[in-house]
Amino acid sequence: MTVELSYDLVTGSSGDSTVVLIGSLGSDRSMWDPQIPGLSGVADVIAVDLRGHGTSPVPQGPYSVADMAEDVLAVLDSLGRDRVHLVGLSLGGAIAQWIAVHRPARALTLTLLCTSARFGEPQAWLDRAAAVRADGTESLADVVLSRWFTPELISRDSELSARHRAMVSATSDEGYAASCEALSQWDNRADLGRVSVPTLVVAGEQDPATTPADMKIIADGIARSRFHVLPKAAHLANVEQAGRITALIVEMISGSLYDAGRQAAHDAGMATRRSVLGDAHVERSIARTTEFTAPFQDFITRTAWGDVWTREGLDHHTRRLLTLAILTAVGNQHELDMHIRAALRAGLDPNEMAEVFLHTAIYAGVPNSNSAFAMADVALKETLPTETVRSETS
Structure with missing residues (x-):
């Protein structure tokens, strides 16, 4: 059963797409404050509080990553957002992975920050859940803070450190513990290959919780992925390297629109x-396409067929006749033969084709039209053997 999450929706200047920010264990949606101004320039932004976090409800645990993902999807359904750009950090990254694997139609892109396909041994998470239920989140706030930020940042920005420590302490004991139980069950390694959307994977060089090696497993497992390791960043890299993370996400979103x-x-x-x-x-x-020829095949399909041939100014019949005339005029016999046969299969009147070749002979030269007639004659015998058409030779 889904939980009605608390969230912020910031309407962007573009309005063409939506980015969803899903945060870390022990955080609330304010952890994304450094990103929201920059991202709202290219998309609507939704930042959520996970169940048991921030001001969202705290159902009794245990939770699962699937449960928490369905909560996020329920928010999107309520707002009428079918496909979105998913950005997840740590636990939020697991949730984003789950959506990309199990609800692939909902994801446009995937940005995974300081997360993992498996967060260590299950028993360690069960032990942490038990400790939090016994002693509260306040008891581990200092340890969490030391993982979230580098020692250098903690020592030079006491206000930021105090604010994020308070964020951990304010997290519901049951919400935190039940989320630990969700992470104890999480193992997405076998399903990384099922992620089919463009993916950005970003690790913090000094992250002790989800190391660059952990993140490399994700990057290697997802076919359409890019991998970055940010220096001078620990677990909450989006805070410590806010400008760089925001720029990478904006690039990811903008690139995906293109x-x-x-x-x-x-x-x-x-x-x-x-x-x-x-x-x-x-x-x-398509069967003959190789890695070497694939870019050209893509170019021709998008430009010649996806742009020019789809324009409304001329119908396909007229474009066929023009193509036959032009290929005849320039003497491109390979392409001409292909288009002759395609035109005949599509039902073009052979006599109309003959008129095109006759007309082209006047303005582009008899030898080229002679070759066109010869190719058409062979194609007619092979394609329409019962038809009688006139054949001109010089």
């Missing part, structure tokens, strides 16, 4: 390409 546009053009282009050339031809082309 990628989304490219993907939309590619999808539209592929549909048009199949319509014009036929599924069989396109499947053969």
Whole structure:
């Protein structure tokens, strides 16, 4: 059963996308204050208090990462946000991973900060849960603070240290303990390969809780990922390296918007390409694609087919005739043969094709049109053997 989380929604200047900030064990949503101003310039921003944290309700434990993820999804459902950019730190990173694996349609991108696919041995978390239930979160506030920040930051910024120590102490004992039990069960290592969205993985160089080595496991397991290790940062790297983290997230979100546009053009282009050339031809082309030729195939699909051929100014019939005329004029016989056969399969009248070649002969030269007629004659015999058409030769 989901819990109705407390959250802040900051409407961004763009309004085209939404970024969701999911925080650490023992934190509240104010931990994201350094990021919200910068992120709101490119997206709407939602920062949540997890169950048992901040001002969200504190149900009796134990919890699971799946439970906590469903809480976050319920917030998104209530706000009508279908697909979002997920940003999670520590426990929040586990929740973000769960959503990307089990509810992949909800994620546009994934940014994982100082988290893990498995947070050590389960018994250590169960022991911590028992200790918190016995002695309260105040008893471990100093230890948590020493993991959150480097010693240098703690010594030079007493106000920041005191504020974050108070954040830990204010966390519900039961909420903290039950969340420890959730982490004791968490192991996403086998499912990292199921993450299919662009992913940014960021480690703090001096993080004792989720080390760069822990984060490298995530980066190696997710195919579409980039990996950064930030110097002079411990567990709450978003606070200690606020500017750098914000810039990386903005870059991730902005880059994905461009990628989304490219993907939309590619999808539209592929549909048009199949319509014009036929599924069989396109499947053969895809099968022949190599790592070396893939960028060119993507370029042609997005630009020629996804941009020009999809424009409303000319219908596909007219574009076919123009393509035949131009390829004839420039003598591009390989492409011309392909388009002749595609046009005939699509039902173009051979006599109309002949008129195109005759017209091209006047303005682009008889030899090129002669070659076009010869190719069309062969294609007609192979494609429409019962048809009788006129064939011109010089």
